[in-house]
Every structure is written in C-alpha cells, then in structure tokens.
Amino acid sequence: MAKYNVNLKINNIPITVEEGTTVLEAARKLNFRIPTLCQHPDLCVAGNCRVCVVEQKGAKTLVASCAMPVSEGMEIFTNSEKVRTARKHIIELLLSEHNTECTSCYKNGKCELQSLANEYLVNEKDFIKLVYDKKYTIDDFSPSIIKDDSKCIRCQRCVRTCTSMQYVSALAVAYKGEHQKISTFFEKPMNSVVCTNCGQCVNRCPTGALVEKNYIDQVWDAINDPEVHVVCQTAPAVRVGLGEDLGLTPGNRVTGKMVAALKRLGFDSVLDTDFTADLTILEEGTELLTRLKKALVEKDETIALPMMTSCSPGWIKFIEHKFSNLLPNLSTCKSPQQMFGALAKTFYAQKKGWRADKVVSVSIMPCTAKKYEANRPEMRDSGFKDVDYVLTTRELAMMIRQAGINFDELPEEKYDSIMGTSSGAAVIFGATGGVMEAALRTAYEIVTGREVPFKNLDIIPVRGFDGIKETTIKLENCKPEWGFLEGAELKCAIAHGLANANKLMSAVANGTVSYHFIEIMACPGGCLGGGGQPIPTNEEIRRKRMEAIYEEDANMPIRKSHENPEILQLYEEFLGKPNSHKAHELLHTHYTKRKRY
Amino acid sequence: MEKNRISKVDLIFENDGTLVNTVLDKVKKMNPDDIIMEMIDSGLKGRGGAGFPTGLKWKFTKAENSYDKYVVCNADEGEPGTFKDREILDRVPEKVFTGMAVAGYAIGARKGYMYLRAEYNFLLKGLIKKVEEFNKLLKDKGFDFNIEIRSGAGAYICGEESALFESIEGKRGEPRNKPPYPTVAGLFNKPTSINNVETLVYATVIMKYGAEKFKEMGTKDSRGSKVFSISGDTPNAGIYELELGMTVAAFVDEFGDGDTKAVQVGGASGICVPRKKFNDMIIGYEGVPTGGSMMLFNSSRSMYNVLKDYLEFFAEESCGQCTPCRVGCQQLLRGIEAVKKGEKDPSYLETLKKLAQTMKISAKCGLGQSVANPFISIVDNFREEIIY
Structure with a gap:
C-alpha cells in the first residue's frame, strides 16, 4: 500500500516524511538529536525511559518522540524550556536510582546514562539517593554474564532482546513500583536458568547492568608467567569487529594488525580459530555424508536428519532447553574453538615440545557464550581444560589499550604456524550462512569431484540477513563411491537469531519442512553480530562487518577448507582421517537434555 | 440544579424488573448509528474518572473497519476510596451486562469482556452464573454477542485501560x-470500546428514558447524575447517587461532620479541596472531576499522613x-519524609513540586501523571502540616 506523506514542523522547520515515521526519526532527518535510552534500532518501541520527550503544540502533556507517529500539521519542539526541565529531571531520577560509582564500573566511558548526565549537567544532589537502600546483590554466577541490578535503569532493552529477538525469555520484568526489577525465573542466578549466554542483552544494555564476565587479569597473569606458554586463537568475526573498539569505522578488516597486536601483548603463539573452522568442515562434512549414506543406502532409521550445525554455543544451550528431542540431529562436532583447544594441548604442544600442563589456551571470540562453552565439563578431552580463558572482542580491545599500543599504526603481521593457516571458507564462519557455504564448497567437491556451480565459489543464496534462508543443491554426475546420491537434491536451511531458530525448529519438529542440513547461529547476522562484539550494534554496522567478511574470503589464496595444507598435514601426522577414532576422541562431543526451568 | 444544594437521584439502583427486556427489545429495533447519536446527545461522560464522552468513544470504535471488535467493561475499581462499582455489580449486574450488549450492538462487536478486580473475586461466582443466563437471553433475542468475565490479579495499574488489555491478553x-x-x-489490537461499570449502567438507563431526561440533570459540562462513594469523617458514609453540578460546600453541608477541613475529590489520584475553596469548587468537569470517591477529613487528621x-x-x-x-x-x-524529619529544608518542597x-x-x-494532583494540592494548601 502506498504511504502518504505527512507534513509537520520541528522547531519551526517544515519537513515532509512518510506516514508511520516517528517524531524521533523525523527530527533526526533534520539533524536534531533527541536523547534516547530505552530506544534501540534492533528492538520494538518501549517508550518507557521518557528521556526522549518533546513538546507537541496543543498537547496537554509532553510526548515520547520514539513512540509518537507523525501527524499532519503537527508542531514539535525538541528543546523548549519545558522539555529541558523534564528531561533533566528524568536523568536525575534515573541517577538517583543508579549506582553512580562510575570510576569502578566496567562500562565507565561507554555508558549511555553517563554521557547523558554529562551532557545535561545534572545536579545529582537535588534528589535523594535511593539505590543504597535497595540492597542489590551482583549476580556473577554465570561464566559469561554479570548482572548488576544497582546499575539497571529498567529500560527493558535486555528483556525485549531476550524475548523478541532471542525467544529465550531468561530475563523478564518482575514486581512493580519501587520494587520493579529485571529478573530471572524466581530470581535464580543467571547460570541456572534458560539463559543461553548469547550476550545480546549485553550488547544492548545502555549501562553497566549487564556486562560480560571479563578474564583480562587472568590472561595478563598467564602472559606474565614465565613457566607457561600462552597460545591464543582468534575467531573469524573478531577481525572485522575489533577495529570499531579501537577508533576505526565499522567494516575495517584488521586481521594483520590484530595479529601484530597479539604478538606485542606477549602471547607465545598467535594462531587462528579459522584453522579449526576448516577442520570443522572436514569433520562435519564427513559426518553429514556418512549420515546420508547410512540413511539412504543402509536404510538405518536411527540416523537423525536433518543434521544441524553445532558451532554456536548459545544455540546449543537453546536446543538443549527447548528442543531436547532434536539433540540427535546436532552434529557431534565440537565448535572450532573447542577443537582448537583440544588440539592446542595435544598436537600443538607435542609439535612445540611443550608439556600440556604448561600450555594456557586463550581464545578471542566475538561471543560471550564461548566463555560458558569453555567451562562445559565435556570440554576437557586433552586431559586438561581445553580452553582456559575466553576473551571477547571488547576485552581484547581493552588489553590493547591497556598495553598502550597504537593499533591503527601497527604493521600487518602473519599468524604463527602450524594452526595458523586457513581458507576463505573458514573466515565466512563469522557470517550467517557461512558454515553452510563452506560445507557446500567442500561436500559438493567430495561427492562430484567438481567445484560448486557458483561464480567465484560465492554461494549467494545462503548469504544475507534474511531470518531464515533456504537453498537446494542438486548433486549430479557424482563420483562412483557417492553414486547413491546421484540426482539427489541437498536441501539446506539457515537461521540466525534464536527467534528464527525457534521458528525453524518448530517447523522441523512438526514435520512441516524437510531438510538435510541446517545451519543455526544464535546471534543476529551470525558471529559478526555476536554478544562479545563492539557496542553499539545495529543492522547497518552488522552489514558492514558482513561485507568485510566476504571481502576477506575473496582475498584469500585458498577458498576451500579441504585445500588448507595445514589441515592435510594435521590429518597425516596426527588424526589419520576425518571422523577417525582419534578425531572422535578430541574433536567430537555429546549434548545434555535440559529442562525449561 | 441549584449549585448549593445536593439532589439525590435513583436511576442506577432503580428497581425495574422489566428494564433488561425493555431495553434489549428497544435497542434491537434501533439503528446502531441512532443509538450512538442518542448517547452523544445525552452528554454522558465516562464515569471511571477520565470523563471521555461515551457516545464519541462508541462512534470512533464503530467507524473502524474490523471483523473483530470488543466491548470491555472496566470493573477494576481500584482507586482508593471508590467502592460504587462493587455495589452496582452486587445489586444490578444485569444492567451492566445490558449496557455492554447495547455497546456491542452499536459498535459492531460480538464479544465483551468484564475485567473484575481481584479483590472482588467474592462476586465472581455469582457474576458468572448471571452472565451465563444473560448470554442465553441475548442469544434468544437474536443478539450476536456474548460476555466473558476475566479476573485481575490485584494490581492498581490494571485499571488503566491499556494495562487492562495487556492483563486480559495474559x-x-x-x-x-x-x-x-x-x-x-x-x-488483542482490535478496535475496543472500554467503559466503566457505572457508565454502562447509565447507557442502559439512557436507552430506557432517552437522552433528554438524562440531559435535564447536571450542568453543561457535566450532564446527568453520578454515583458517589463517600467515606472518611462523615456520619453518613456510603453510596449515593447525586445530580452533578453541586459545589463542594453543598456536598459538605450534607455529608460533613461539621468539622470538615478538606475533601479529597476523586480518590488518591484526585485533588484535595481545602475548606477555604469549598464554595468555589463545583464537583464536575468544570471544577473538580471525580470517578466517585469523596473522602472527607476533619481537623483531627494530619494531612501529612494523608499525603x-x-x-x-x-x-x-x-x-x-x-x-x-x-x-x-x-x-x-522520601522527600516529604525528609522535610518532616528536618533532613531537608522546607524549600525542598518547591523542588518536589517541580x-x-x-x-x-x-x-x-x-497513574504517573495524576500523582501531581494530590501532591500539589495538599502541599500548597497544608504546607505547615507537611513541614511541622
């Protein structure tokens, strides 16, 4: 339906916008910035913080510009005396309820409330400090996320994220009036509820109420310990996000600078999770083909199809809670982080002649759920904790700043070897659809002996930010050993964001759809929009990161996982072949049924 | 009416065994637009307190193009000092149901919900029985409308119309x-006409007697009569149906105990009228509006404690x-407590008023918008009692 144009005036300046536009959006078009707190571009309108109030001529009350649609002839004032007084009052009220020990806050300097307080020169002494009477306790039971209610401003961004975007509902509003708070089920700690540790709430919290649990000091201690060898791995999406936290614009590829920075921080080996992403493709691709063979040739009805990817630990916890009957469908492959961890303390340590107990394995991830994953009891197949510490992209940026490194001026350096070489197929793991694309590049070639029939190997149908994507690849002229797949159509689906995952899983569980292979990423856009990536986040920023990921892929000399020479070497020297006994021991895992409550 | 005298009315609780049948049969023969015109003409304004013209509300809802529409009866009577809806629901629930059916017929809704406050759950069993009988009556008379009762869980805010919807939606x-x-x-995001219990009974009454008779009562801005819940320092606490338009002074003459120093009009969220303003204030939309609550305070009361x-x-x-x-x-x-204790200077009251x-x-x-009503009216008129 065609949209009408609406004429209005903001601060006496006429503007014409489409119907349905909010006053806030219209004001932005005229370059009038109206402060906001509860508003977030990824989330539905709340209209509850009220800092965005503006004056509408003829209205009895001020109106929340984020929630007010424009109307014909409307006259708005964004900076009248009435507005300024109300806005200042509202910020002061929030501060009276807020733990303002800013200097010791993890979000100091990056807090939206702090910036507003500064901008409006608030007088905190006007109102009585309420926060200290409320006896808040800090919930730091989760290995991923710390929840500090004394810093919460009840904007409900986290609640909307957790319910609408992620369909998890670990966080909800509880109680009313002065006792109102954001809480978990029966106020249980975050580690014993349905929280998937995805960290999307952390990405959207305007204050320090929800932050990642940081392990920066532990990592410094390890680096400073002359007795241990500190090995680090960097996930694909980190290299397209890190720059944002170090003064660069979104979409900058900083792989070489990041490697240089890590070496300057003092890591003994700077290696790449992309290496084990390639390894994942070989293990997971083989697993898929084996499952298909067992199901189609051996008619084994116990084989669960569609097979689903297992790289995203937030997704894993989600399915364990919500669709535990589908756990057999999950690939048994560990995530690239955990494959790397298991190899770091076995294969890599042996190569280097290090004792495994003297290796500290650190991973740099765009993710908060990876912190949880590293702590899962299954993840000790090397005989030790496979990954000792997980740092988010943000934590790495903080370490780089602490070390006084002028990031932008760094030379570009290369990863150490072995376990530092990777393919373009590995780097696209960082974007939704990437694992699928990488898997198809390899599986198609294994089965047919030819490259996937897409220009430049770019499988465009699996790319982009549609919530659920589908594609079908026809397998023709197969190699003799894969003859049973001749003419078969490989049906694939991809979802990102857990609300989309939920939709897709419901369809799978109901039997209304049928696929062979499904890729799920817990976060919007995939890992590039992960809970550990730089703040702020919105679709435009995520799109820039995605473009950078695909650029990175296009520029790689090797584009297919099975052509990574270090992977071939690993199999030859250590693992044997994909899905071998040793590979199973180190690289595969199992899952746990969890209750909803 | 004479502003300085009260005038008792008997419409809401009027004992008329044929009313329901008469009104339903009459309405069935009418055009929905004519019903709405009659309501607009009567000047009836919402009796829950906000005072939106009922006929207009129906007109707007009717004008929406939607297969599903709803009539909701707001029976979440939570305003402190208000207890008239309880009495109405206890004594003449069929008149409320009739009002809902009239509204449903007028706006084109097929479903009505009554949202009953949790504290009135003792009425629930009886109401469900009566509503079942009423739904059957509607069916027999050929109305495509039925009513369901939903219970609240005890939150005052659920009397606010959109919070009430959220609550019904679970x-x-x-x-x-x-x-x-x-x-x-x-x-459920569908066009909805939400009316107070008393408003719906007046709709029934207007359908019986016509707009003219209703309009004769009251003033230009406040037509008709209204049920008041009278409490506090009065020898005659209770429910009274009075013609609108009297002054607070006339009201106090009738219901005061001879020592009335203030009347809180409209419950906790209403305005406190001090003795010196009794003569000037008309109870109605031209003066102090009320959803029905009238609390009288005599000189033994501390207005600090009240606030x-x-x-x-x-x-x-x-x-x-x-x-x-x-x-x-x-x-x-916390602010008035701090002033009382001497922790804050009395001038802090000005900060609080702002x-x-x-x-x-x-x-x-x-809710939040009306807290200023009692706060500013009590602080302005009883400043000494707040400070000392």
Missing part, C-alpha cells in the same frame, strides 16, 4: 504507548515501567 499489566488509542487498537499514605500507595502501585512515575513517586515520598509537575507531563500513563 501479559504483565503495563500501559501501552498511545496512540494508537483503544478505539483503533485495543484488546504520605497516598504516596506510599503510588510508589507501590506504579507499574514501574516509566522513569517519572517509578522513581518520581519514591522521590516525592518534580511533580514533570511527572504530570512526562509519565507514560494517567
């Missing part, structure tokens, strides 16, 4: 952003979603 009762208004997107009580109520009953209301209520409460003013214009819903 969600946490928090007010929505407006626009859209209920007539456009109300219950503190109200603020404790609001600090607890705010839904907590918007900043001005959630934190503002707490600040007003804050109350901000709440009035910036809170998301009527």
Whole structure:
C-alpha cells in the first residue's frame, strides 16, 4: 500500500516524511538529536525511559518522540524550556536510582546514562539517593554474564532482546513500583536458568547492568608467567569487529594488525580459530555424508536428519532447553574453538615440545557464550581444560589499550604456524550462512569431484540477513563411491537469531519442512553480530562487518577448507582421517537434555 | 440544579424488573448509528474518572473497519476510596451486562469482556452464573454477542485501560504507548470500546428514558447524575447517587461532620479541596472531576499522613515501567519524609513540586501523571502540616 506523506514542523522547520515515521526519526532527518535510552534500532518501541520527550503544540502533556507517529500539521519542539526541565529531571531520577560509582564500573566511558548526565549537567544532589537502600546483590554466577541490578535503569532493552529477538525469555520484568526489577525465573542466578549466554542483552544494555564476565587479569597473569606458554586463537568475526573498539569505522578488516597486536601483548603463539573452522568442515562434512549414506543406502532409521550445525554455543544451550528431542540431529562436532583447544594441548604442544600442563589456551571470540562453552565439563578431552580463558572482542580491545599500543599504526603481521593457516571458507564462519557455504564448497567437491556451480565459489543464496534462508543443491554426475546420491537434491536451511531458530525448529519438529542440513547461529547476522562484539550494534554496522567478511574470503589464496595444507598435514601426522577414532576422541562431543526451568 | 444544594437521584439502583427486556427489545429495533447519536446527545461522560464522552468513544470504535471488535467493561475499581462499582455489580449486574450488549450492538462487536478486580473475586461466582443466563437471553433475542468475565490479579495499574488489555491478553499489566488509542487498537489490537461499570449502567438507563431526561440533570459540562462513594469523617458514609453540578460546600453541608477541613475529590489520584475553596469548587468537569470517591477529613487528621499514605500507595502501585512515575513517586515520598524529619529544608518542597509537575507531563500513563494532583494540592494548601 502506498504511504502518504505527512507534513509537520520541528522547531519551526517544515519537513515532509512518510506516514508511520516517528517524531524521533523525523527530527533526526533534520539533524536534531533527541536523547534516547530505552530506544534501540534492533528492538520494538518501549517508550518507557521518557528521556526522549518533546513538546507537541496543543498537547496537554509532553510526548515520547520514539513512540509518537507523525501527524499532519503537527508542531514539535525538541528543546523548549519545558522539555529541558523534564528531561533533566528524568536523568536525575534515573541517577538517583543508579549506582553512580562510575570510576569502578566496567562500562565507565561507554555508558549511555553517563554521557547523558554529562551532557545535561545534572545536579545529582537535588534528589535523594535511593539505590543504597535497595540492597542489590551482583549476580556473577554465570561464566559469561554479570548482572548488576544497582546499575539497571529498567529500560527493558535486555528483556525485549531476550524475548523478541532471542525467544529465550531468561530475563523478564518482575514486581512493580519501587520494587520493579529485571529478573530471572524466581530470581535464580543467571547460570541456572534458560539463559543461553548469547550476550545480546549485553550488547544492548545502555549501562553497566549487564556486562560480560571479563578474564583480562587472568590472561595478563598467564602472559606474565614465565613457566607457561600462552597460545591464543582468534575467531573469524573478531577481525572485522575489533577495529570499531579501537577508533576505526565499522567494516575495517584488521586481521594483520590484530595479529601484530597479539604478538606485542606477549602471547607465545598467535594462531587462528579459522584453522579449526576448516577442520570443522572436514569433520562435519564427513559426518553429514556418512549420515546420508547410512540413511539412504543402509536404510538405518536411527540416523537423525536433518543434521544441524553445532558451532554456536548459545544455540546449543537453546536446543538443549527447548528442543531436547532434536539433540540427535546436532552434529557431534565440537565448535572450532573447542577443537582448537583440544588440539592446542595435544598436537600443538607435542609439535612445540611443550608439556600440556604448561600450555594456557586463550581464545578471542566475538561471543560471550564461548566463555560458558569453555567451562562445559565435556570440554576437557586433552586431559586438561581445553580452553582456559575466553576473551571477547571488547576485552581484547581493552588489553590493547591497556598495553598502550597504537593499533591503527601497527604493521600487518602473519599468524604463527602450524594452526595458523586457513581458507576463505573458514573466515565466512563469522557470517550467517557461512558454515553452510563452506560445507557446500567442500561436500559438493567430495561427492562430484567438481567445484560448486557458483561464480567465484560465492554461494549467494545462503548469504544475507534474511531470518531464515533456504537453498537446494542438486548433486549430479557424482563420483562412483557417492553414486547413491546421484540426482539427489541437498536441501539446506539457515537461521540466525534464536527467534528464527525457534521458528525453524518448530517447523522441523512438526514435520512441516524437510531438510538435510541446517545451519543455526544464535546471534543476529551470525558471529559478526555476536554478544562479545563492539557496542553499539545495529543492522547497518552488522552489514558492514558482513561485507568485510566476504571481502576477506575473496582475498584469500585458498577458498576451500579441504585445500588448507595445514589441515592435510594435521590429518597425516596426527588424526589419520576425518571422523577417525582419534578425531572422535578430541574433536567430537555429546549434548545434555535440559529442562525449561 | 441549584449549585448549593445536593439532589439525590435513583436511576442506577432503580428497581425495574422489566428494564433488561425493555431495553434489549428497544435497542434491537434501533439503528446502531441512532443509538450512538442518542448517547452523544445525552452528554454522558465516562464515569471511571477520565470523563471521555461515551457516545464519541462508541462512534470512533464503530467507524473502524474490523471483523473483530470488543466491548470491555472496566470493573477494576481500584482507586482508593471508590467502592460504587462493587455495589452496582452486587445489586444490578444485569444492567451492566445490558449496557455492554447495547455497546456491542452499536459498535459492531460480538464479544465483551468484564475485567473484575481481584479483590472482588467474592462476586465472581455469582457474576458468572448471571452472565451465563444473560448470554442465553441475548442469544434468544437474536443478539450476536456474548460476555466473558476475566479476573485481575490485584494490581492498581490494571485499571488503566491499556494495562487492562495487556492483563486480559495474559501479559504483565503495563500501559501501552498511545496512540494508537483503544478505539483503533485495543484488546488483542482490535478496535475496543472500554467503559466503566457505572457508565454502562447509565447507557442502559439512557436507552430506557432517552437522552433528554438524562440531559435535564447536571450542568453543561457535566450532564446527568453520578454515583458517589463517600467515606472518611462523615456520619453518613456510603453510596449515593447525586445530580452533578453541586459545589463542594453543598456536598459538605450534607455529608460533613461539621468539622470538615478538606475533601479529597476523586480518590488518591484526585485533588484535595481545602475548606477555604469549598464554595468555589463545583464537583464536575468544570471544577473538580471525580470517578466517585469523596473522602472527607476533619481537623483531627494530619494531612501529612494523608499525603504520605497516598504516596506510599503510588510508589507501590506504579507499574514501574516509566522513569517519572517509578522513581518520581519514591522521590516525592522520601522527600516529604525528609522535610518532616528536618533532613531537608522546607524549600525542598518547591523542588518536589517541580518534580511533580514533570511527572504530570512526562509519565507514560494517567497513574504517573495524576500523582501531581494530590501532591500539589495538599502541599500548597497544608504546607505547615507537611513541614511541622
């Protein structure tokens, strides 16, 4: 339906916008910035913080510009005396309820409330400090996320994220009036509820109420310990996000600078999770083909199809809670982080002649759920904790700043070897659809002996930010050993964001759809929009990161996982072949049924 | 009417065994537009307190193009000092149901919900029985309309119309952003006409007697009569149906105990009228509007305690979603306590009044917006009692 144009005036300046536009959006078009707190571009309108109030001529009350649609002839004032007084009052009220020990806050300097307080020169002494009477306790039971209610401003961004975007509902509003708070089920700690540790709430919290649990000091201690060898791995999406936290614009590829920075921080080996992403493709691709063979040739009805990817630990916890009957469908492959961890303390340590107990394995991830994953009891197949510490992209940026490194001026350096070489197929793991694309590049070639029939190997149908994507690849002229797949159509689906995952899983569980292979990423856009990536986040920023990921892929000399020479070497020297006994021991895992409550 | 005398009326509780049948049969023969015209003509305004013209509300809802529309009866009578709906629901529930059926017929709704406050659950069993009989009667008479009763869970905020919808929908009762208004997107996001219990009974009454008779009573801005819940320092506490338009002085003459120093008109969220203004204030939309609550205070009462009580109520009953209301209520409460204890200078009351003013214009819903009414009227008129 065609949209009408609406004429209005903001601060006496006429503007014409489409119907349905909010006053806030219209004001932005005229370059009038109206402060906001509860508003977030990824989330539905709340209209509850009220800092965005503006004056509408003829209205009895001020109106929340984020929630007010424009109307014909409307006259708005964004900076009248009435507005300024109300806005200042509202910020002061929030501060009276807020733990303002800013200097010791993890979000100091990056807090939206702090910036507003500064901008409006608030007088905190006007109102009585309420926060200290409320006896808040800090919930730091989760290995991923710390929840500090004394810093919460009840904007409900986290609640909307957790319910609408992620369909998890670990966080909800509880109680009313002065006792109102954001809480978990029966106020249980975050580690014993349905929280998937995805960290999307952390990405959207305007204050320090929800932050990642940081392990920066532990990592410094390890680096400073002359007795241990500190090995680090960097996930694909980190290299397209890190720059944002170090003064660069979104979409900058900083792989070489990041490697240089890590070496300057003092890591003994700077290696790449992309290496084990390639390894994942070989293990997971083989697993898929084996499952298909067992199901189609051996008619084994116990084989669960569609097979689903297992790289995203937030997704894993989600399915364990919500669709535990589908756990057999999950690939048994560990995530690239955990494959790397298991190899770091076995294969890599042996190569280097290090004792495994003297290796500290650190991973740099765009993710908060990876912190949880590293702590899962299954993840000790090397005989030790496979990954000792997980740092988010943000934590790495903080370490780089602490070390006084002028990031932008760094030379570009290369990863150490072995376990530092990777393919373009590995780097696209960082974007939704990437694992699928990488898997198809390899599986198609294994089965047919030819490259996937897409220009430049770019499988465009699996790319982009549609919530659920589908594609079908026809397998023709197969190699003799894969003859049973001749003419078969490989049906694939991809979802990102857990609300989309939920939709897709419901369809799978109901039997209304049928696929062979499904890729799920817990976060919007995939890992590039992960809970550990730089703040702020919105679709435009995520799109820039995605473009950078695909650029990175296009520029790689090797584009297919099975052509990574270090992977071939690993199999030859250590693992044997994909899905071998040793590979199973180190690289595969199992899952746990969890209750909803 | 004469402003300085009260005039008792007997319409709401009038004993008329044939009323339901008469009205339903009459309405069935009428054109929905004519019903709405009659309602607009009567000048009836919502009796829950906000005073929106009922006929217009119906007109707007009817004008919406939607297969599903709803009539909701707001029986979440939570305003402190108001207890008239309880009496209506106990004594003449069929008149409320009839009003809902009339509204449903007029706006084109096939479903009505009554949202009953949790504290009135003792009425629930009886109401369900009566509503079942009524639904059957409607069916027999050829009305495509039936009524369901939903129970609240005890939150004051759920009397706010959009929070009430959320609650019926099974969600946490928090007010929505407006626009859209209920007539456009109300219950289940469908056009909804939400009316107070008493309003719906008056709709029934107007359908029986016609707009003319209703209009004869009251004043230009406040037509008709209204049921008052009278409490406090009065020898005659109870429910009274009175013609609108009397002064507070006339009201106090009738119901006061001879020592009335203030009347809180409209419950905790209403305005406190001090003795010196009794003669000037008309009870109605031209003066002090009320949803029915009239609390009288004599000279033995501390207005500080009265205000503190109200603020404790609001600090607890705010839904907590918007900043001005959630934190503002707490600040007003702690603020007057601090002034009383001498921890804050009396001039702090001016800061608090400005804050109350901000709440009035910036809170998301009527709850937070109306806290300024008792606060400013009590602080202005009884400043000494607050400080000393």
